[in-house]
Amino acid sequence: MEEQLDADAEVVAGPDLPSARVPLSEERIVEAALSFIDGHGLAGLTMRRLGQRLGVEAMSLYRYVPGREAMLDLVVQSMIDQLQEDAEVLRRPENGWQDFVQRLAHGVRRVALMHPRAFPLVASRPPEAPWLRPPLRNLDWVETFLAGLHQEGFDDVTCAGAYRAFTSFLLGHLLLEVANHGADVGPLDVLEDDGDPSRDGLERYPTVLRLREPLSQDHAAVEFEESLEELLERMALMLSETSSG
Amino acid sequence: MEEQLDADAEVVAGPDLPSARVPLSEERIVEAALSFIDGHGLAGLTMRRLGQRLGVEAMSLYRYVPGREAMLDLVVQSMIDQLQEDAEVLRRPENGWQDFVQRLAHGVRRVALMHPRAFPLVASRPPEAPWLRPPLRNLDWVETFLAGLHQEGFDDVTCAGAYRAFTSFLLGHLLLEVANHGADVGPLDVLEDDGDPSRDGLERYPTVLRLREPLSQDHAAVEFEESLEELLERMALMLSETSSG
DNA sequence: ACCTGAACACCGTTCAAGT
């Protein structure tokens, strides 16, 4: 839960000026939009409310941003750029490609977990090109990924296959992981417990009922690691077939 | 592409009555909503437009459906129920659990490919419980899946792990596959080619540029099969550890 | 240069009223 998200409009200061005089900018808008989604979900994000949050009328936003839809794309970009500022993530392979792929995977996961309610945007906005598959929607990453593998001996076709395997691994895992952390919800309502957790309508589903507890456990972290290991093994196999074929 | 989706309102007859007199019903509404999404994408789906499509004012819909959001949940349900009508899919294991899991996986994939623009809904609506992870949001499926594996010797914890692995495999693959088939797009606009495909701004990304072609190829089908095979192998490993541990 | 008021076309949703 966050506070500071009420109706007061004023920007939280931090080391900023007394606010109120910081001029609007694309960056500030996008930042505010992301933090709004983090706090309230995408459904509640409105140009008018966002303006209010920035101490400004909605129409002012259109000086800096071409429209709501485009703004959401910028939000996606800004999440993605956080990875780039994370210097460790985007260095080329130094201790082998496995280490390299691991760094990238964990970097993306870190972003997803920092913004569980916004991450589905990264996943669901339509990809602009086949070489920008979600959630790797950034040419710098993709270039680094492909060039890194190539430098380590993967041929072109294998690089492409590894790229596809990597993206679908990330997408499946991270989307489900953030969904469990209470992602997208429709309007503004958080899902309410019905009070009595025993009357769940599971009478007709004895196995589900019995497995309730193991199914409810959050193994996301270890499963991410394990699946990543498997992916790496699969890639190693691809690589060895490359060299010998 | 579909036709029949213009502005004329009238329902296509099929073996129906002369239409115009078929009364509204939840079923007809949900069906129309799904076919609208299939044809125009989610963004364009409006209660008013949907009413128009059914030859009725928007307000009439609220007699049969509690609201737009709830209607979308019904749309998800209806897609999911198509799998249930597909008798082959939900039979319990007969030729071993591998065959069983394969049937289920292919069934879900068939639904996804039938409704590429609607499938992301199945994936992105918030799950109601940990035992309803997208895209397997149906207690009958989940029960069948879990009971099937249990009957084949998987213990409870392993069943739960297999369930999680299965869902994240399906989600990652199918979401990316339908995205490639032109999924969600923002408003109504289909993405337009910029005319000149050589000037793509890829100058700074030599590897991406070089791999354009292998990256553009659609290997979704074979990759689905291969990843599914790997998943089955992984599950087989889980099973053997179960028996011997 | 930067923001706003007023307006437009469109939403989802409600409810009393029509047939």
Place this chain on the structure above:
DNA sequence: ACCTGAACACCGTTCAAGT
């Protein structure tokens, strides 16, 4: 019983006008 007109509160977006 089933549908609609009219209305409400809210959207995104535009543009001439304010400071």
